[in-house]
Amino acid sequence: MIEEFDTLLQQAQDQINKLSNKQKLEQKLQQSMPKIFEENIKAFAEYLPDIAEEFRHYKPRELDLVCSESGHLNVIDPRTGSLLYGQDPVEQSKAQIERLEKRPQFSTLDYNIPEKSLDTFIHTKYLRKLHNRYLDAKKNLEPLKTMPEHLGSAIVFGIGLGYHIKPLLEKTTIDHLYFCEPNRDFFFASLFTCDWKWALEEIDKRDGVIVLNIGVSYETFSADFINEMKHRGAFNSVSTLLYQHYPSKELNEIIHDLNHNFHMIAIGWGFFDDGVISIAHDYHNAKAKLPTLRKAATFPKKWRHMPVFIVANGPSLDIAIEAIKEHKDEVIIFSCGSAIMSLLKQDIIPDFHIALERTKFTFDYYNEFIPKEILEKIALLTVNVMHPDCSKLFGWTGMGFKAAEPGTTLSSEFIDRHQTYQQLLHCNPVVANTAAAFACYMGFEEVYLMGADGGYKDPQYHHSKSSTYFNADGSEKKEIAKLVRAGELKVPGNFCDEVFTTAFFNVGNSQLGYLFKAFKHVNVYNCSDGAKIENTLPLHIEDLLLANKLPNKNEFLDYIKNETFIRRDFDAEEYEQWLAIPEFEKICDGLIRFVDKEFTSRAEIATALKLQVRFLYSYGYTKYRHIFFLLDGSLTYVHSIFRMMLYQFEDEEQTVELLNGAFKIFIEYMSEAKTLYQGVLDAQDEQRSYLMGMLGDDKND
DSSP, X not given: OHHHHHHHHHHHHHHHHHHHHHHHHHHHHHHHHHHHHHHHHHHHHHHOHHHHHHHTTOOOSSOOEEEOTTSXXXXXXXXXXXXXXXXXXXXXXXXXXXXXXXXXXXXXXXXXXXXXXXOOXXXXXXXXXXXXXXXXXHHHSOBOOSOOSEEEEEEEEOOTTOTXXXXXXXXXXXXXXXXXXXXXXXXXXXXXXXXXXXHHHHHHHTTOEEEEEESOOHHHHHHHHHHHHHHHOGGGGTTOEEEEOSOOHHHHXXXXXXXXXGGGGGSSOXXXXXXXXXXXXXXXXXXXTOEEEBTTOOOOGGGTTOEEEEEOOSTTHHHHHHHHHHHTTTSEEEEETTHHHHHHHXXXXXXXXXXXXXXXXXXXHHHHHSOHHHHTTSEEEEETTSOGGGGGTSSEEEEEEETTOHHHIIIIIIISTTSSBOEXXXXXXXXXXXXXXXXXXXXXXXXXXXXXXXXXXSTTOOXXXXXXXXXXXXOBOHHHHHHHTTTEEEXXXXXXXXXXXXXXXXXXXXXXXXXXXXXXXSEEEEOOSSBOOTTOEEOOGGGOOOSOOOSOHHHHHHHIIIIIEEEOOOOHHHHHHHTOHHHHHHHHHHHHHTTSSOOOOHHHHHHHHXXXXXHHHTTTTSTTHHHHHHHHHHHHHHHHHHHHHHTSBSOHHHHHHHHHHHHHHHHHHHHHHHHHHHTGGGOOOXXXXXXXXXXXXXXXX
């Protein structure tokens, strides 16, 4: 009995000692925390002032901090009611980083390179050489198993109290560090526990970049991250370290959504040959002085609410076709791309046909598949980089400037100085985007989307059965279907829970949402039984009831052509001076200099690539901005492969040898680019697309 009593006394004394020790630890924390917070806020004020401003006087909503047995601050997760860390958060975080070091996870980004037989572009030729070199290395070299001492980029999902940040930065140097923390209270608490001052100074000393996305939700994170990557260079998303600091429903949703939308980073990069064609086509369209959409165009009040049907070639066009027939004399009809064939088969001649693809395929398609007398009854709406021969096929042609193009930079930004003509934002990658952009910028305020499915319920029924994607008997053309359905995924539907779409269509759907958000006064009714499009109102085709109808359609069409568009001025000598051919050669030589040597380490190569990108980006807002657009896409593709080589193989010496050889291929690329740019104005696309062979049977339908 005495022994039991002594044991109880000892246990009681231990509890008193623990409590006393905890009180001492809490007092120590209370004394140190304000100083840490103040130092951190000062550091953020210097490096990221917006963060300092937001959190200097922040009031937490639901923050419950406790002292752990180790004397470090811990926090109760409001979602679970449990402690975020164990009894020693610092050691726990160090152990987590050690596990990460031994088993890192990296992002991957794949893209297709056309077969050699389809290749006439120097970009594709050299990209294939680089990619084949990477594939050979993948077969022969040991894959990366541990975290290297230098990384190009990392996404850290979760900041918590920040105990993992210092050990992570002590293990590796990261050029581009992206933090995601959905809980603002947690980040606020980290200002009392994490040495952010050291972290920010260390990243700055290493010439790195840090981005903090605080309070983000899964609905917005992917778009924020993708925009950030495109701003910093989309190649930063390749071979990115992925690290989740703590378990959380919110973080899981963010990671899932990013994984679902990651493909959007790899779309719309452009490449050198494409940019050269952009300039050549813009030049010859300018010489033709084609009518071009005026800046701040608008309709007289009597026509602003006149409806426009934007008709694309999705499966639900087959359902909408009767409604289009019924109202064709009361509305303006825009046909998009291949939808023109579906409409003509139903004896519907659109008022305007919209085309986007700049290659000669567009001209060949209309020239060979549609009778000349039909095309002469239709007006064409297209962009300034369209193949110049296309305008000769139609009765009238109006153009708009496609944003972020080398040709547009020369004509709209440099020569016109943004004074006369309108640039079309969000007008790609799908032709429905172009049609919608024209409708909004021209002045329409009532827009109906028909067959603009941006997806499909049935993978074998991905376009209208009247389209060139199907045979006369309604059977699918298998070869084209493989191309159309590449990168298939599922997204929310307009009238149902989910539909199939592709990476390409999904970007188009997102761009439509951004466009309509910018034109809040435009009423957009989505009558398409496909993917959900943000900022539109779902409307079943059987519920269509037009409040406004055109009393005199021809009068309105004449107004559009004569008042909304104006003939483009042109001075060949001025255009040629803006090309800056000698400067292009200097910039190519500058890019070569960064990699024209033998490297000895990953870190050395990473630094050279970082400086090379900064060199090109320094021209982004100068009188050589068109050169930036010419080379940016190609450099993004090339750097993506460099990144895969740099951070996917274990042996550093073999990795460096691999890159040294790859840089010689890049130097060849830039040398040939200089030669090609000498004849840029004559570089119209004259290649006959292999797609014409796939569609050839349609002539006999």
